[in-house]
Amino acid sequence: MNSVLIAAPLADVAPGTLAGELAAACVAANYDVTLYCPPVASDPADEGSIVKAFTLLREPGELHEPAAQSAHYILDLFDNGPNGWREQKQRALADLHRLPDGVPLLTTCVSGSATDAAAMFARPSQVIGFAAVLPFDAVNTIELLLPMQGDAALLEPARAFFQTIGKQTLQVADGPGGVMPRILAMIVNEAAYALQEGVASAADIDTAMRLGANYPYGPLAWADMLGLDLVHATLWALQLELGDDRYRPCPLLARMVRAGLRGKANGRGFYSYE
Amino acid sequence: MNTQNSKLITQNFTTLGIVGSGTMGGGIAQIAAQHGFSVILYDINTEIVTRSVGRLQAMLDKLAAKGKLSGDDVAATISRIRATATLEELAAADFIIEAAPEDITLKRDIFSRLDAACPPTTILASNTSSLSITILGGATRRPAQVVGMHFFNPVPLMGLVEVIVGQYTDEETVNSTVALAQQLGKTAVRCNDTPGFIVNRVARNFYGEALRIVGEQGATVEQIDQLAEQEAGFRMGPFRLMDLIGIDINFAVTQSVFAAYFGEPRYRPHPIQQRMVEAGALGRKAGRGFYDYSSDKEAAK
Ligand SMILES: NC(=O)c1ccc[n+]([C@@H]2O[C@H](COP(=O)([O-])OP(=O)(O)OC[C@H]3O[C@@H](n4cnc5c(N)ncnc54)[C@H](O)[C@@H]3O)[C@@H](O)[C@H]2O)c1
Numbered sequence: 027m028n029s030v031l032i033a034a035p036l037a038d039v040a041p042g043t044l045a046g047e048l049a050a051a052c053v054a055a056n057y058d059v060t061l062y063c064p065p066v067a068s069d070p071a072d073e074g075s076i077v078k079a080f081t082l083l084r085e086p087g088e089l090h091e092p093a094a095q096s097a098h099y100i101l102d103l104f105d106n107g108p109n110g111w112r113e114q115k116q117r118a119l120a121d122l123h124r125l126p127d128g129v130p131l132l133t134t135c136v137s138g139s140a141t142d143a144a145a146m147f148a149r150p151s152q153v154i155g156f157a158a159v160l161p162f163d164a165v166n167t168i169e170l171l172l173p174m175q176g177d178a179a180l181l182e183p184a185r186a187f188f189q190t191i192g193k194q195t196l197q198v199a200d201g202p203g204g205v206m207p208r209i210l211a212m213i214v215n216e217a218a219y220a221l222q223e224g225v226a227s228a229a230d231i232d233t234a235m236r237l238g239a240n241y242p243y244g245p246l247a248w249a250d251m252l253g254l255d256l257v258h259a260t261l262w263a264l265q266l267e268l269g270d271d272r273y274r275p276c277p278l279l280a281r282m283v284r285a286g287l288r289g290k291a292n293g294r295g296f297y298s299y300e
Numbered sequence: 301m302n303t304q305n306s307k308l309i310t311q312n313f314t315t316l317g318i319v320g321s322g323t324m325g326g327g328i329a330q331i332a333a334q335h336g337f338s339v340i341l342y343d344i345n346t347e348i349v350t351r352s353v354g355r356l357q358a359m360l361d362k363l364a365a366k367g368k369l370s371g372d373d374v375a376a377t378i379s380r381i382r383a384t385a386t387l388e389e390l391a392a393a394d395f396i397i398e399a400a401p402e403d404i405t406l407k408r409d410i411f412s413r414l415d416a417a418c419p420p421t422t423i424l425a426s427n428t429s430s431l432s433i434t435i436l437g438g439a440t441r442r443p444a445q446v447v448g449m450h451f452f453n454p455v456p457l458m459g460l461v462e463v464i465v466g467q468y469t470d471e472e473t474v475n476s477t478v479a480l481a482q483q484l485g486k487t488a489v490r491c492n493d494t495p496g497f498i499v500n501r502v503a504r505n506f507y508g509e510a511l512r513i514v515g516e517q518g519a520t521v522e523q524i525d526q527l528a529e530q531e532a533g534f535r536m537g538p539f540r541l542m543d544l545i546g547i548d549i550n551f552a553v554t555q556s557v558f559a560a561y562f563g564e565p566r567y568r569p570h571p572i573q574q575r576m577v578e579a580g581a582l583g584r585k586a587g588r589g590f591y592d593y594s595s596d597k598e599a600a601k
Contacts (some may be wrong), residue, residue: 167531196523198527205524208509209532212505213503216501216566226492231489235499235502237459238452239506271565
């Protein structure tokens with residue numbers, strides 16, 4: 027049985043999130059899944075039931091254990107947005123270089139570029155970026171991003187891995203949010219501006235986009251699924267990387283994130299899920 | 301407030317007047333007549349409006365041939381539509397929807413003539429996609445009874461109506477318009493009078509950001525369409541959709557929203573659009589856009 031090591035903040039390993047859905051997809055595809063969740067500030071009080079299905083490593087020292095050393099793939103779900111996540115990731119994953127060389131390290135690029143992520147690791151040539159939107163069930167194609175320091179030969183094992191969990195892949199150029207997370211972040215930002223400016227209610231904005239433009243979800247409900255903090259981080263990263271004001275996050279969105287509204291993940295976003 | 305749950309004080313309408321019998325006016329006349337309203341359909345001359353009614357008849361006959369309507373339904377629907385080239389005849393309608401060409405001078409003139417011709421309580425609605433309802437209200441002595449009723453093309457198939465609330469539009473007018481949209485089988489959303497309303501504004505970056513990514517060589521047109529459809533679940537990727545809408549039409553909407561917000565960078569048009577429009581690569585209707593349709597007889601129609 028092939029094994030996968032998934033590095034993620036513990037709180038993110040939940041149904042509906044990219045980390046949680048990828049972990050579940052790996053289990054469903056018969057991978058031996060080990061979670062590496064080094065302690066971070068956002069950790070929940072208890073480890074919850076979801077992690078019972080996996081081998082859970084909490085300390086860098088545990089990366090010496092066979093469960094980690096035998097991994098065929100490493101999935102890194104620590105976001106590296108400019109909102110402090112980058113520093114958190116750097117601290118949390120400082121010890122990942124203890125893992126065997128040559129294993130593809132697939133890192134999420136929704137809120138930062140693959141090049142930026144690769145620069146944090148001792149072996150940047152091991153890193154391949156990937157990006158996808160949610161809901162994960164509806165995603166048939168995942169984006170692959172090759173860091174500037176990366177090794178193109180690892181694109182093939184990355185493709186093969188996603189194939190085993192039922193997803194096609196498509197390589198796009200490196201940049202924060204790849205293609206669809208970037209486009210979607212911009213659509214959400216506009217909907218948030220429209221809401222802030224009192225153009226219409228959240229429900230009416232979403233209804234209008236579903237019925238008037240055939241969107242699969244209203245942008246504000248979609249933002250709640252994606253995570254408001256993540257959408258905000260994508261916009262911020264784009265603004266920094268491209269230096270263009272068109273990416274500045276809507277103040278309402280920024281304030282919601284500051285207030286701890288994350289969307290479905292904690293039940294409060296543009297809508298309430300209590 | 302949720303439109304569906306708001307307490308409605310509404311008037312009941314039986315006769316709708318429609319100004320302009322083109323794509324949108326014709327579609328609105330069709331659904332209104334099909335939903336049992338009497339319709340007075342106006343256009344600038346008898347020939348145009350007669351041709352429009354002929355087109356509606358042909359459309360309904362087609363629906364009947366597919367078994368979606370009975371022959372009696374077709375006859376009854378057509379009998380509810382009265383065609384006219386005399387604007388003053390619209391005075392007999394209790395709600396008027398204007399769907400004339402998108403030109404502020406022309407629309408202001410129509411609103412001021414309707415204002416003079418119709419009883420002071422008649423609601424005057426515009427189907428404009430980009431002009432300000434408040435400005436149209438300013439061309440009348442009844443700004444409180446002027447409202448936007450933004451249908452989507454094709455009217456019989458698209459389920460949405462944006463009800464646009466001008467700065468001076470009163471609550472009763474808004475509620476009556478929402479109720480009318482519902483009686484026409486549509487879902488109504490309430491939207492304040494701002495450039496692009498909801499859909500044409502929020503959708504801008506589905507196209508604009510995709511164009512920028514192509515411009516940066518971040519991905520190709522085909523790749524972005526594939527990802528929009530297979531990763532994000534959009535029915536059609538941004539480039540296929542621009543080809544369908546018309547790259548010129550899409551570019552014009554972007555320019556109008558960009559100008560209306562005095563150069564806000566989120567709406568900035570892209571040079572690729574302008575180049576294609578000026579080269580005549582307008583999309584399906586031109587046989588050529590982001591994709592090549594020259595061998596596609598369906599698209600060329
Ligand atoms: N076509 C669309 O996709 C769409 C969608 C939503 C809203 N709209 C809006 O609907 C309106 C009409 O668009 P359309 O696509 O039906 O245009 P169209 O060109 O198909 O029809 C316009 C009609 O208005 C008539 N007309 C010209 N001058 C007139 C006048 N002075 N008084 C009365 N009628 C006059 C024309 O003869 C024509 O029949 C525009 O404001 C447009 O922005 C269009």
